[in-house]
Amino acid sequence: MKTRLLLTALLAATLAACQTNPVSGRKQLVLVSEEQAQASSAQAYAQTVNEAQQKGKLSTDAALNARVKRITDRLIVQAENMYPPSRSWKWSVTVIDEPTLNAWCMPGGKMAIYTGIVRKLNLSDDEIAQIMGHEISHAILGHGRERMSRAIATQGGLELGSILAGRDLTVLAPVADIALTLPNSREAESEADRYGIELAARAGYNPHAAISLWEKMSQANGNGPPQFLSTHPSPSNRMQALNALVPKMMPLYEKARN
Numbered sequence: 001m002k003t004r005l006l007l008t009a010l011l012a013a014t015l016a017a018c019q020t021n022p023v024s025g026r027k028q029l030v031l032v033s034e035e036q037a038q039a040s041s042a043q044a045y046a047q048t049v050n051e052a053q054q055k056g057k058l059s060t061d062a063a064l065n066a067r068v069k070r071i072t073d074r075l076i077v078q079a080e081n082m083y084p085p086s087r088s089w090k091w092s093v094t095v096i097d098e099p100t101l102n103a104w105c106m107p108g109g110k111m112a113i114y115t116g117i118v119r120k121l122n123l124s125d126d127e128i129a130q131i132m133g134h135e136i137s138h139a140i141l142g143h144g145r146e147r148m149s150r151a152i153a154t155q156g157g158l159e160l161g162s163i164l165a166g167r168d169l170t171v172l173a174p175v176a177d178i179a180l181t182l183p184n185s186r187e188a189e190s191e192a193d194r195y196g197i198e199l200a201a202r203a204g205y206n207p208h209a210a211i212s213l214w215e216k217m218s219q220a221n222g223n224g225p226p227q228f229l230s231t232h233p234s235p236s237n238r239m240q241a242l243n244a245l246v247p248k249m250m251p252l253y254e255k256a257r258n
Contacts, residue, residue, distance in 0.1 A: 021142050023083050024191050028142055031149040038089070038108035041144065045092070045110035052096050059095035059115055068095050068113055071129050074203040075136055076109070082199065083140035093132075101220060105135035107144040121216040126200070126209030133203070134196035141195060143188045193238060197245055204256035207249035210242040 019030050032040075052058050059065055072093045080087045091109035099116035111132065118128065138144060197210045218236075 023195065024141055026187075026191070028146055030142065030145050032145055034085070034107065034142075034145065037145045037148055040148070041106035041108050041110055042090075045106055045112075048112070049094050052094070052098075057097050059097045061095070061097075061115070064115070064118065065095050067125065068093055068118075068128065068132075071125055071203075071205075072111060072132050072136075074205075075129060075133050075199050078199045078202040079109075079136050079140050081202075082195070086140055101217070103131050103135050105132070105139045105144075107139055107142075107148075109136075109139060111135060121213075121220060123213070123216075124209060126206040127213040127216070129200040129203060129205035130196065130210045130213045133198075133200040133205070134192045136199060137192040137195040138188070141188070141191055143192065146188065190241065193242060194245065197242060197249055198252065201249040201252040202256055204253065207242075207246045207253055211239055211246070214239045214242065 018027050020026070021028055049058070072091075076086075076091050086109065089109035091111070093111040093113070095115060096112055097115045099120070100114045101117040101120065103111070103113040103117060105111040113128070113132065117123065117131065121127070123131070193210075197207055200210070201207050218239075
């Protein structure tokens, strides 16, 4: 009987937790508030940066750090225009000196990019902008909150019940860590591609770089998909969809460049 009541309560809570994203207009299952997501992400981010620092893994390449910051600063301006609540975020970007082909942006604008993806793929500024525009889009589209919700739900009814009862998620920083390892849905990845290429175009970065980026990512496949590609749509499908967006993005790019 208790199990049935709990399941009924969880189902009702799940239905009540469906929200419409203000940027994409898509319905999302969100079990945590933006404030809670940002608080737990800030803790997880600080832990990640501290661990990288202790291991000597924070990039000391001043030119690369300045380059990444210059690109992300331009993208942030456009993200704040697209999603005004992000103007209050404490944006931050860290370059981590590891060979992995990866980058990410957590709720609240906490970002990282790994030297491996820049150096191994010999990325141009336009291509870095496509990567970081994609990751920033995940944040402003609320995909991190969706992943946190999935992480919480998989831990069972006890954790979910505590959240619904008002438990402070700032003590659940591990949830943000788990969320980093969980894949986004293919729908979320496609959304991030769509809005990421627009952010980059509005910031003055060439939309054609989205195609060259994924060509490089596809060629780097090797014995298995890079971490950045592990759960994403296939490179051929992704490039086809992005290629269809390029003509629509070119006027935005040209306007930004002029």
